[in-house]
Structure formats: structure tokens, C-alpha cells
Amino acid sequence: MRRLAIVLFLGGLAAAAAAPLPAADSETRIALIAHTGFGFPEENNLRGGFETGFGFVLPLAPRLSLAAEFLEWKDTAKQSRGKLYNGTLTLTPILASLHYEFYTNEYFTAYALAGAAYIVTRFRIGSYVSVPEVKIEQRVDSDLALFGGMGVNLALATNLVFFCEMSYLRRSLPATTVTYDLNLGGDSETRFTANLRHIFMKFGAKLYF
Numbered sequence: 001m002r003r004l005a006i007v008l009f010l011g012g013l014a015a016a017a018a019a020p021l022p023a024a025d026s027e028t029r030i031a032l033i034a035h036t037g038f039g040f041p042e043e044n045n046l047r048g049g050f051e052t053g054f055g056f057v058l059p060l061a062p063r064l065s066l067a068a069e070f071l072e073w074k075d076t077a078k079q080s081r082g083k084l085y086n087g088t089l090t091l092t093p094i095l096a097s098l099h100y101e102f103y104t105n106e107y108f109t110a111y112a113l114a115g116a117a118y119i120v121t122r123f124r125i126g127s128y129v130s131v132p133e134v135k136i137e138q139r140v141d142s143d144l145a146l147f148g149g150m151g152v153n154l155a156l157a158t159n160l161v162f163f164c165e166m167s168y169l170r171r172s173l174p175a176t177t178v179t180y181d182l183n184l185g186g187d188s189e190t191r192f193t194a195n196l197r198h199i200f201m202k203f204g205a206k207l208y209f
Contacts, residue, residue: 028059029059029209030056030057030059030208030209031056031057031161031207031208032054032056032207032209033053033054033055033056033057033067033069033205034053034054034205034207035052035053035163035202035203036050036051036052036202036203036204037050037051037165037200037202037203037204038050038051038200038201039051039073039199040198040199040200040201041075041197041198042195042197043083043194043195043196043197044080045077045078045079045083045084046075046076046077046084046089046195047075047076047077047078048073048075048198049073049075049076050073051072051073051200051202052071052072052073053069053070053071053202053204054069055067055068055069055070055095056068057099057206063101063102063104064098064099064100064101065098065099065101066097066098067095067097067098067099067113067115068094068095068096069094069095069097070092070093070094070095071091071092071093071094071095072090072091072092073090073091074088074089074090074091075088075089075091077089077123079128083192083194084138084194085128085136085138085177086125086126086127087123087124087125087126087138088123088124088126089121089122089123089140089194090121090124091119091121091196092119092120092122093117093118093120093145093169094117094118094120095115095116095117095147096115096117097113097116098113098114098115099113099151100112100113106155107154107155108152108153108154108155109152109153109155110150110151110152110153111151111152111153112148112149112150113149113150113151113165113167114146114147114148115146115148116144116145116146116147117145117147117169118143118144118145119143119144119145119171119173119196120142121141121142121196123138123139123140123175125137125138133182133183134179134180134181134182135179136177136178136179136180137177138175138176138177138178139175139178140173140175140194140196141174141175141176142173143171143173144171145169145170145171145196146169146170146171147167147168147169147170148167149165149166149168149200150165150167151163151164151165151166151167151202152164152165153206158208159208159209160205160206160208161205161206161208162203162204163202163204163205163206164201164202165200165201165202166199166200166201166202167199167200167202168197168198168199168200169196169197169198169199169200170197172193172194172195172197173193173194174191174194175192175193175194176189176190176192177189177190177192
């Protein structure tokens with residue numbers, strides 16, 4: 001996914017080299033999106049990681065557009081009582097959001113955004129303290145989440161825009177700790193809640209057609 005984002009970005013730069021500055025009918029055209037960024041988790045036993053993604057923007061009306069994106073990032077978990085153990089939490093959301101441009105001029109646009117995401121989660125447990133006869137796994141459910149934020153566009157050419165967004169993802173998901181005890185010949189499950197609330201900073205490019 002990072003390779004695809006780089007290809008889209010470099011392709012946009014190449015196209016912009018032949019285009020005069022500036023811009024300003026971007027709200028009437030479809031755009032491809034490629035971006036990277038960083039997530040800041042609210043949960044104190046998670047450490048955020050770099051995010052990458054791509055998608056498209058579809059105009060719906062003057063100042064209003066629909067964005068659809070596919071993202072992926074990894075959080076590093078540090079074992080905490082009643083929470084995730086040491087390991088890596090991979091989150092892959094599919095997002096849809098409405099963007100409303102509340103300020104625009106020839107070169108600059110500011111917009112608000114709000115939408116929903118379906119978050120696919122995968123947790124890979126790392127090291128933990130246990131006797132050899134006991135094995136532990138943890139799972140985090142996949143489900144819907146809401147998010148909102150603000151962003152700005154800076155026109156670099158008639159078909160290329162640099163953008164920056166800050167958004168807040170609001171969601172806590174059910175999770176399960178599964179303990180396999182060979183001495184007892186069975187397993188037990190403990191349910192808990194994984195706090196997946198994040199603040200995101202994203203930077204990228206929009207290539208308009």
C-alpha cells in the first residue's frame with residue numbers, strides 16, 4: 001500500500017509539472033488520494049504508528065464531496081492488566097466521509113469532515129510470562145466506528161493539491177483473552193474492552209481529473 005501511495009504521488013507531481021498554477025474548480029472533479037500520517041492513541045498502553053492510505057473524492061454538490069479511503073496502521077501494545085498484552089495491533093479501516101468546504105479561494109480551501117469506518121483488526125501477541133502448559137491468545141473484534149475532523153487543501157497546480165487533515169476516531173471494541181491450559185484440558189475466555197480512540201494527522205496529495 002505504501003508503494004501504491006508513492007506511485008500515485010509521483011504521478012501527480014509529473015502531471016503537475018506541465019500544468020500552470022493555480023487551481024480552482026477542484027470541487028467539480030473526481031480526485032485520487034494518496035497519503036501518510038501518524039496515529040496518536042488515547043489508550044495509555046498503546047503506542048501509535050505510521051499510517052498509509054489511498055482512496056478517491058467524488059463531488060456531490062458545490063462545496064460538498066464524498067471521500068472513500070482504505071487505511072492501515074499498526075499500534076504497539078505494552079502489557080497492562082485487563083488490557084492488551086505485549087504485541088502488535090494492526091488496524092485496517094475502510095472509511096467513507098462527507099467533506100464540506102467552509103472557506104475557499106483560488107489557492108486554499110478549508111473543510112470539515114465527518115463519516116464512518118469499518119475497522120478490521122488483527123492482534124499478534126508478543127512475549128508474556130506464563131508456565132509452559134499455558135498458552136494465551138488475544139483477539140479484538142472488528143466493527144463500525146465514527147470519526148470527524150478538519151482539513152486544508154493547498155493548490156499546487158490545476159490538477160494537483162497538497163492536503164493536511166486532523167481527525168478523531170471514536171471507538172472502543174470488545175476484545176477477548178483466550179487462555180489454553182493443557183493441565184485442565186480446555187480453555188477459558190475473558191472479555192474486556194479495547195480502547196481504539198485515536199487522533200490522526202494525515203498529509204498527502206489529491207490528483208484531480
